[in-house]
Amino acid sequence: MNEKIFSLPLVNPITPYLSQRNIGDLPVLVIVHPNVRAAVALQGAHLLAWQPRGEKPVIWLSEKTAWRTGKAIRGGVPICWPWFGPAGQPAHGFARSLPWTLSAHDENAQSVALTLKLESNEQTQKLWPHDFTLFAHFRFSDRCEIELEAHGDYEATAALHSYFCVEDITGVEVSGLGNRYIDKVNNGVIATSDAGRQTYPQRIDRIYTQPEACSVITDKAGNRTLEVYHQHNSDVVTWNPGAELSCSMDDMADDGYKTMVCVETACISTPMKSVSGSPSRLATTIQIGKRA
DSSP states (O other), X not given: OHHHHHTSOOSEEOSSSEEEEEETTEEEEEEEETTXXXXXXXXXXXXXXXXXXXXXXXXOBOTTOOOOTTSOOSBSBOEXXXXXXXXXXXXXXXXXXXXXXEEEEEEOSSOEEEEEEEEOXXXXXXXXXXXXXXXXXXXXXXXXXXXXXXXXXXXXXXXXOOEEEOSOGGGEEEEOOOSEEEETTTTTEEEEOSSOOBOOSSOEEEEESSOOSEEEEEETTTTEEEEEEEESOSEEEEEEOHHHHHHHOTTSOTTGGGGEEEEEEEEEEEEEEEBTTBOEEEEEEEEEOSOO
């Protein structure tokens, strides 16, 4: 899927490194820079791809995504806000399925930066009765930096629901998660793990509530590690649907679970609190670590 994005027809050349293209109904901002390639859909300010020069794709994206207006994109980095999970409708909030606007961009010899904006409107007020302004800041280089900045007066739960490419989920281990988690597969039972490490022998859906500042994804078959740094968060979520759930999902191939893992920077157990003049923030930085 990543290669298809970068070969899409050009719609609007914005700068030497930044252009707009379309996938299905959705406009996409595509970055092709000497040091990095990346792509962000305007719907949801949704990161679709990030790939430093000389590296394999880092962000996983489903081949079966519908690319229709208002339909959530499967994979990438959805912005789940102002609620996480089934706390409201639609699930994971409305920010990921609404159109954002490009409000700023910058580029230099090392990186490309984008800022996208979403504001409350009549549609959002029907779903959530608060005025807000959201900014999604991205900087792409040999690192991928994402920050959600939320202005207004309210509390919200949120996650940067990051999907990562792996070669084979059976050889994946994520460390740095801490030792306490909410097991969503097991009816929300609170459990502990001495090691703070997670493997994926079957469906896993856990909210780790005492995570370290960095989670490390070790992909043995892919011979690399990914470092996921968390800022302004209270939790880290890790998820893999496993075989049965993957087969039941319209927007994921039956074997899609084998090549992805989610490690998500989140504020769930402690919500983000925005007050007038003091926005709340949630941020992650992703970089490629040593070879596995």
